[in-house]
Each structure stands twice: as structure tokens, then as C-alpha cells.
Amino acid sequence: MEIVKTFGKYVDRWCETSSEKARWLLKTGWEAQNLKFRLVPDRRLNKSDQYMAGLMMNVMLQPLKHAEQSVLVSVFTPCELMQEVGLYPYNVESFSCYLAGSQAERAFLQSAEDSGLSETLCSYHKTFIGAAESGLLPKPRCIVYTNLACDANLLTFQRLAELYHIPLFAIDVPSGRNEDNIKYVAEQLRNLALFIEKTTGRKIEEESLRTRLDRSRRTLKNYNMFQNQRADKYIPSDLVSPLYSGMTNNILLGTQAEEKYTEMLLQEIRKAPAKKGKHIYWMHTIPFWSDAVKEALLLKEEAQIVGCELAQVADITKTSDDPYEEMAMRLVYHALNGPISRRIEAGIQHAKEAGADGAVWFNHWGCKHTLGGSRIAKKRFEEAGIPMLILDGDGCDRSHGGEGQTSTRLGAFLEMLGDNDYE
Template sequence: MDEIPPVLLRILRFLLERRMLFQLLEPYEWWLRRKYPNPPLPQFSYQVTIHTIRNLYGRRGKIAWASLFFPSEFFHAARLIPFYPEIAIGLVAALRFVQTPLAAAEKAWFSQDLCSYHRGGIGMSLLRLFPRPDFLFATSSICHGTVGFFEVLREIWNVPLFLVDVPKQWTRDAEGYVAEQLTAIARHLEREWRVHFVWDKPFFFSNRTREILLEVEALRQRKDRMLLPPTKNLDYLPYYYEFLGEETSLRFAERLKEELSKPSKTLPHRLIWLHLKPFYSGELPALLEKLGLGVVYEEFTTPFPEELSPSSPLKSLARKILWASEILATSRGRIPGILEALKRYDAEGVIQFTQWGCRQSQGMVMLLREKLLEAGYPVLFLDGDHLDRRHSAPEQLRTRLEAFLEMLEGRGSS
């Protein structure tokens, strides 16, 4: 499925540009809702996907593309439709279609050494398969590659780019600086594009979702329940980012809590998962499950620890942006956070699937390994690519996971 003939691509592009075609999904959505009045999580996710496709390709509003750590509440408050290309490309990979956009980007001189989330987004844009943006929003928060990625998107789509520069240290002064930039962007949107911000509803949904996700975290700390297959929670990333601030995420969180409300099958080993995972195949989660390596916490699904305040919305969002940068992209914030999570979840060790093109995580491997081993926790760094299967080596992966398992079991018996 990875290689798509050009004629099929043209047909696909033709269909994706027909807005009316996607309006036809409305009766289908209605029928799904009637058939499954209280859908389980997979059916719920399916319905959300259909609805999102109708919103985006049916162009039911202005579309704002955003980098992963630009808070979605900003867009929901402005009644813009958020689209996170770094998340969407994961879905494209899961549909086994990602090699085509990756090849398109490489053909346009974007090297294989760049982050494949970004390269894939560039490829989907060059092929005009992602929905056309009206605006682009990015932060320099956790990775500077994002800035380059969004500059390329601006060039391809020829639409305004709003870039928020995020200082590398979280100080009161930095909060003011980020909040000022957000204010300037909001004012520009109000003035030039007649966008009107209403914060109460998205902040209510975001705060309520956060409360339930904290309950989910508490449930995951219990030894008699586990989300399976391991790393499954990373498939739900859109609910933690794109839909946060609308009812969808709240309903998801309620379902997730419901799923964890009763004791369930568990695996013998409790681990923490860092960074993301390969989305192009289910081989890795299946292997982890087979080896009894359960995942109880993923750093990318950690909810923001504070409530968002509708009385100072942009300051709240500035704090959220700086928090993400601090806990994911600085060793002084990330490493203590991981050590604390290891204790809180009573986890035995850590696995990171290090993305080939991710400079910020590659650069932290040395520091992370040293600090975790010093604290007595085994750590496994798997190398590869989350999207580009050309960098995958399944047998090597198996060998390394088996060796890690032996190490964990050796520690348990000693």
C-alpha cells in the first residue's frame, strides 16, 4: 500500500478537493450515532475521525495548522478548526501510506535525516493531500526543527505563519514574553480576520478533561489494571492535543476512565515510555505484550498540572507552553519528572524509542542514561524511526527487548 501510482494520487487529490462530497458524511455520522448511542472507545474514535474529516475536508470553518505544543484551546476559543500535521502524519503512517509523502519530500530536497513527522507533513503538503490551511501556528517550544518545518509549510501554502518564540528557561519574565506574543497574535486575528475569542467553554472542557485524566493517571498507578496493548495510549494523542478544549476530549477521557474502572489483564513488568513510537505497524506493541512488558505511563500524554484560567487566558496558555518545553525539552525538567513518575507508578524501568531525526531527544540520551542508571533504573534506548519503515529492523528490536527483559528479570530475582 506504501507506493501509490501517480494516477491514483491525482484521483485522490481530486476527491479531497470536493468539499460537497464530505458534506455527505453528515447522514452517515447521524446513522452511526443512532446505531451506537453509547459507543465503546474504538467506535467512539472512529466516529470522531469521520467527523474530523468532514470538518477539515468539508471546510466547515477556517483551518489552523499548529505545531504539537501550540495549545488547542486557543483555536477552539477562536472557533478555528485545529489541524496538527505532526499527529495527522502518524495516522497516515498507520494507514500504511506514509512512504509516498516521504518520497515526495525527499524529491523536493528535504533530506532523509530530517524528522519524519516534519518530512511527512511537507510531503503531504506538496502532494496537496492534507486540507489546505488558512493559518499556520507554531512554537519553538520543544524542538527547533518545528520552526524550519513551519517555514517550509508557509512557503508551500503561502498563508500567514504565527510563530511563538519560547525562551529556554521558565521564568516569570519568560511567561510575560510568551503571553505578549500570544496577545499580539490574538489581536492580529481579531483585527485582520475578524476572529472573536470566547474562552469560557474551551477552558471548561479542557479543565474538566484534565481532572478526569488525572483520575485516569491514578487508576493506572494501580497494580490490577493496565492499558493494553502496551503504548495504546499513544494512539489517542489527538485527544490530548487537537481536541483538548472541546467536548470530544472530555468524552474520550470519560471512556478511558470507564475502561480502567475495573480490574483488567495486566502484564508482569511495569514500564515508562518516553517519546513516541512507530506508528506504521502494530509489531512493537504486540511484541511488548508477548514479552510481558507493560507500559503504565507515557510522557507525551501527561496532562498540564494547572487549571486554565478564563480570567487570564493567554497567561495560562503561556504557562502551558513553557511547561511543555520545561518537562520535555530540558534535562533539568525532564529527568526529575521521569524519576518521579517511576516512583509514582511503581515502574521498573524506562524505554525510549528514539526518533532518528529528533535532535533534541537524541541529544538528551547521554544525560538520561546516566541519571537513570545512577538512580538504579534500567533504561533501553531503541533506535529507529516512528514513521519511516526504511529505518526499522524488527529482528534487532526483538533481540534488544529480549535482552532488556532478561535484565529486568535478573534484577527481580537477585
């Protein structure tokens, strides 16, 4: 991301005098990085992860290039309906990740806090709000979000709708897993289809939507199959590819590009060499910028991240012939919907399937759901035979990094895994 950093450090500075100039600079830097991904990919990674790096950069660039064809979404919003009318997903968490990767997040965080936002609000949301209110981020066509799984959604998207003066649609997902709630959410999604048709002037054809949902189902099955097959395999892993999977398995679910990615994963796993080192399953977001985490886990044979819970939030056993009900099932049976026990049990299941020797529960600053469940999670994981490290930090804001403590605790955890068989 060196090209991105070179451009990114000037972005917040230029925002003070010309937001359009700063946006052009950001777009230019990201386009240069995307060109590098195509011409000089990181050959330490498998082809699938090289492909995903370019795909994800395209996702970031589309709203900057075609703002009028973009829709601002929360990360777990079902995007198949928007894809049917040609809207590009414009996501708070992923966009803020890229601003952080460009080392441009600090000024936007400070701007958001200066405007009255709490220091304890999620840094991904604060970064995006600060960038939007500075004029850096273009006005999208509309906003669609859910109450999953972040309480910051309720503040962020209302505030941005008022800032941009654009229509907003909120999907309410009850925590109870029952037929009534599936029907309730499905009816909201049918109303969302009407909202999108009215907003764009384009028609959503149910047969085409059903075909797209079939693709979503295949994609999720492919990804879970890949995760199940990697338990005894070695796959080089950086710190961003697991996050890419978390983003694309949500906001790009239903696209041909995302299905192709999972097909590439399955092709590669068949040829992958035998397992090397320790497998680490990561719960919540990953501080990809952290030197301490890089030192321990970036493309290391001794230990690799073999999965991130954000990529495996759907219960793939729940299906329906009705595309609206199937999307509703994905939300109602979402791993992060409802009590923390659901999230923990899903994490344990997926960690075991990926052959995890240990797990990290990352206490992202400002995420109350994660912070509040950490001690219960550690107890449950270890009862299931998976040692767990609770690691405090921030996925987006470097000022909450605690690099010394991260290095010491993560290093000691990996050393413990290497010294002991934890059955």
C-alpha cells in the same frame, strides 16, 4: 486499519496524476475506517480507547472536509483560542502518523528529500511537506506554531506558509521558567487572539475562553489522576492509544470531547482488574507500525505500555485566573522546554506514578533533542530505580525500522524485567 491500508496504497500513486482524486480517495478510506470504529470497535480495548479511536479519526477528517475552517498547528500549540472561533486543528505529526498507518508515507518522504530536504530531518515533517507539495493536503486558513520542542518546526511551517500563501503566527517560548517569560508568552497569545479574529472575522470572548481553560485544567487533572491510579491495575493496551492521548491532550485540550475521554478513563480504572505483567513507560513517539514492537507489547498481558510522555507535558500545578497567562504557563513550564534534565525528571515522576517496571527511550531518527539526551536519561532513570532501554528507530519511516535489532533488544529487555526485581 486494514481499510485504511487498502485505500492508502493508491494515494501516492494517484497524486502523480490528480491530487484532488487522491485526496478524495484518502478521505473515503478514512471515513470507511471511522465507520468501522463506530460499528465494529476493537472490543479487546476498553470503551475509552474505542471512543478515542473514533475521536482521533474525526480530527484527521475535518481538515479534508473543511479545509477553509482548519488551522495548521504544531503539536504543542495551545489550541483553545482556535477552538473558540471554530477552527479545526490540522497537525503535522498526527497527520503523518495516519499517512504512515495508511502505508502511504514512503513516496512523500522521498519527494521531500528529492526537493532538497535533509535525510536527517524529522520524518513526520518530511512526510507532511511531501504530501502538501504533492497537492494531497488542502490549503488551511492559517498556520500557528511554537518553537516547542522540535527544531524542524522553524523550517516546516515557514515553508508551508510560502507554499499555501496563507498567514502565519509563531509563538516564541523562552527556556527560562520565570514570571517575565510567562508575561512575554502571554502577550504573544493575546496577539494571537487578535490574529485569529482578523483571519476568521470572529470574536474571541474572554469569559468563554476562561470557561474553556477551566475545562482544560479539569481534563489534565483527570488524566493525571487516571495515570496515578493505574499503577496496580491491568488495562489492555495497544500501540496507538498512548499516542492518541499525546495528540488529544494537546490539540484537543479544552474540548468537551477530550474531557469526556478522561472521565471515561476514571470510570474504567475503578473497575479494572489487578495488575498483570510488566508496566512500560514510553518516552517519545511509538513506532506503532513495527511488527517487532507489536510482538512484544500489542495487547499483551505479559507487558503493556502504561503511559507516553507526550500526553503528560503540562505542569498542572501552574494555574492563573488569566486564561492567557495559564496557557503561557503551560508553554513555559512544558516538560520539553529547555534542558533535557526537565524532560527526564518529568518522565521519571510520571513513570513512577504509573507503576512502571521499566521505561523505553525511543531514539526517533531525526530528533536531536531525544538522541542527544538518551545516555543521560538512561543513567538518571536507573538511578531512580527504573531500568531503561534505549531503542533506535523511526516513528514514521519504515525504512529506518531495524526490525531485527528491535525484536532482539526489546525482547531481551522485557525478559530481564521478568527475571529481576529492580528496586
